[in-house]
Amino acid sequence: MTAIQGARERARREVTTAIMDEARRRLAVDGAAKLSLRAVARELGMVSSALYRYFPSRDDLLTALIVEAYDALGEAAEGALEAAPRSAPAERWVAVCAGVRAWALAHPHEFALIHGTPVPGYAAPPDTNAPGGRVPFALARVAREAVEDGLLGPVPGGPLPEPLAREAAALVAEHAPGVPAPAMAAVVASWAQLVGLVGFEVFGQFTGVIERSRAELFTHQARRLAEGAGLPPRQVPPH
Amino acid sequence: MTAIQGARERARREVTTAIMDEARRRLAVDGAAKLSLRAVARELGMVSSALYRYFPSRDDLLTALIVEAYDALGEAAEGALEAAPRSAPAERWVAVCAGVRAWALAHPHEFALIHGTPVPGYAAPPDTNAPGGRVPFALARVAREAVEDGLLGPVPGGPLPEPLAREAAALVAEHAPGVPAPAMAAVVASWAQLVGLVGFEVFGQFTGVIERSRAELFTHQARRLAEGAGLPPRQVPPH
DNA sequence: CAAAAGCAAGAGCACTGCTCTCCTTTTTGA
């Protein structure tokens, strides 16, 4: 009525976010695989066909939710990074890992959306690449800033085999200048292993194996991943 | 006609395995989420309702496929274990990891079935527990036999925090007598991290990051996981 | 050899993603 730039555009934004809110809610009930456009529309008091004015297909709604989830997870990781003191790289690394874990446990269905089984026939569009890179970037940033501060120690595990050294060097050049290639390889692998640890918790695969000390096991392993990237523990033990 | 124990029972077995074969085939096409009983029945030249004589619901068919996949993966891991010489525990460990990876890459949809997003509203029945434990058991067996042979070195990472030490000790008592608790905790965590590494490859999350040296990265990390469990590399480097 | 059990077929229910046509409301441009 009074708004600049048209009431219609504003209404469109509102309906769009209402759809995504409801979709996120239904995600937690039925899961991504059974996310139903009709159910979302019904809950919103609109007819299913009207929903196609906002999202051309079910997969496009999914894509929007995926991007949103990647961004939320990335924000959790980056937030944990900012909050940790730069002088203790290993603790920063563990903080990022813990941030990822906490977000995933609080949003299991959205975590499943981005790190569970990919929907067959659904190819993640390039829009998801940048937000999907935020967590590994946060890990790489810990390594990069440790290098800048002269806090990166030797990376255990010996020299990298040839093709891996080359690819790691390419990643270093593009995303984390100054970081040694073995540390970069460790960052990438740690990312996958971190998701593995978190996924086991979120998907309940530790049931009956580890029940009461999952947080401890996780932290313990996150610390070891940090070591693997050349980030020494708080005080170097005398050997 | 002539068979002992009835031709009917034999026919039932044949039809059951034909259904599972076709379902596995369709799994590779449409994925677990879109596995359709009707499509399976259609391909087999039967009507959909007839299929319910063999599997009371779609989820029961899924369960049968899950158990089968767990067993196949477990067999791959155990086969790799048997083939590796007992005198080199770290190499055995890496061999088990490589066996898991190879099977997963060869059967991505069946891997997704057991280590992807759990189907909402579907609780894995207890039948899946035993086959699901075969891979971690294989890893634990490497540690256990290394202990028996006096080949298990010190486990890095310092002492376990209290609740974790207790749970790890319980696992040791039940499944791997003689293995130190820190090594057992490392085994369990390695299992999750192994699945994380493999999952990233199978689900394509390394796309655009690591392309040509995934095997090298994987082996490198599997070796580090072995170290984390107290399995020393082939020759201890002089420090 | 009749009764019982097993199995296939088909119709039907309530649901899904998606398309198309109709109609109303809002925005836009001359």
Add this chain to the structure above:
DNA sequence: TCAAAAAGGAGAGCAGTGCTCTTGCTTTTG
């Protein structure tokens, strides 16, 4: 100012889904 254009909503319809129920036929069993 007012008609043309764009946008959105409603409903019917298509082809597909999991699953149930009834109807017959065939095999097994007592």
